[in-house]
Amino acid sequence: MRFGTGILSGVIAEYIWKLPGFDWTIGITLGLLIYLLTYYGARYAWYRKVEPSKQGKIYTTGIGSFVMLFIFTWILLATLL
16 A cells, blocks of 8 residues: 555645746655545554554554655656656
8 A cells, every 4th residue: 555655645745846936845745644534544554453552553564665655656757858
């Protein structure tokens, strides 16, 4: 789930970044927002009954792949377009 949303976030950030009046901070904020939405969505859909002591693990699972794919996709699209 985080893999796909990382790529999707990069595509959306590139599209928004190309609009007049927007800068790179909007793209970073968008990536952070999408990551948090996927966290709360997964927590609500699949992990409702997880112990509070293990919820930190759910938060950090997939953060590396999300961030790297978000940045990679954004940079790749900015270079190609």
